[in-house]
Amino acid sequence: MTTPAPIAKFTRLRHATFASRDPERLLDYYRTVIGLGLVGRNGNRIYLASDSEQLSLVIEPGEAALTRVAFEISPNVEMEAVGAALKQSDLRPELRSDPLPGVSRLLSFTDPEGTQFELIQGWTPTPAQERIGALAVTKLGHVALRTPDPLATSEFYAKVMGLRVSDWVEDRFVFMRSGFEHHTLNFVRAPVRSLHHLAFELRGAAHMQQACDHLARHKLNILWGPVRHGPGHNTAVYHRNPDGHLVELFYDLDRMIDEELGYFDPRPWHRDRPQRPKVWVGLPRDVWGLPPSPECTEFAR
Numbered sequence: 001m002t003t004p005a006p007i008a009k010f011t012r013l014r015h016a017t018f019a020s021r022d023p024e025r026l027l028d029y030y031r032t033v034i035g036l037g038l039v040g041r042n043g044n045r046i047y048l049a050s051d052s053e054q055l056s057l058v059i060e061p062g063e064a065a066l067t068r069v070a071f072e073i074s075p076n077v078e079m080e081a082v083g084a085a086l087k088q089s090d091l092r093p094e095l096r097s098d099p100l101p102g103v104s105r106l107l108s109f110t111d112p113e114g115t116q117f118e119l120i121q122g123w124t125p126t127p128a129q130e131r132i133g134a135l136a137v138t139k140l141g142h143v144a145l146r147t148p149d150p151l152a153t154s155e156f157y158a159k160v161m162g163l164r165v166s167d168w169v170e171d172r173f174v175f176m177r178s179g180f181e182h183h184t185l186n187f188v189r190a191p192v193r194s195l196h197h198l199a200f201e202l203r204g205a206a207h208m209q210q211a212c213d214h215l216a217r218h219k220l221n222i223l224w225g226p227v228r229h230g231p232g233h234n235t236a237v238y239h240r241n242p243d244g245h246l247v248e249l250f251y252d253l254d255r256m257i258d259e260e261l262g263y264f265d266p267r268p269w270h271r272d273r274p275q276r277p278k279v280w281v282g283l284p285r286d287v288w289g290l291p292p293s294p295e296c297t298e299f300a301r
């Protein structure tokens, strides 16, 4: 029996939208700490781009929360057909024209737990209207969401949006990939759907050291790391932004360049050779680094 094709396939993670009670304070954090730049404003919405001139973050007024996540899908599918299939699955699709800087058309849908996802095809550069300083992260790397049922949620995203499971931590944390990188969307067991953490990619070890110094200069406590994780093997450091959201900065994430091979490109720090997707059980999972601080324990993955 063949598995039915997904409705569409998430490819690259594009941007995330956050509501904030103090959008200007959050804007200041993303400008002066993370290193995104202001593209423009539309009414009370704020658009921020990375140094690669790609829209990375949208901020709008409201109770502090992640409100939407945008993924790119293949240019070879008809948005209308995807919309019709999403409608058939009761996922409340909505097609919009010129909704965001650098995005000509956007199809949104709402997943069974109420998170809105946006599907985008292609992009045009949206350079910041200012010189980008601070950390100038390379991109938004992944988003981790809480869910009461990670298994059902991972099956939904595999079936509907073509995500592949990279690793599980026991039965409570699932890492899913949309491209060759180990994870772009994760789900962790918790009573209700909300953001668990978001992560920005750094260029390497020197950039990580610069990031730690930079966080200290901004009096943002490092809550975990630097640590080299087990699942994904990324080197990571965590802090909370002014809205209390956990933000990870990372580099060196595992890559499955060739899906056909079914294992991650061999790296010296892997314990399994080859390193295939698996269920991680027991401690220590991390290759090196101390456990998370008490302020971060609910986060321990």
Ligand SMILES: [Fe+2]
Pocket (backbone or CB within 6 Å): 142, 144, 197, 199, 248
């Ligand atoms: Fe992460």
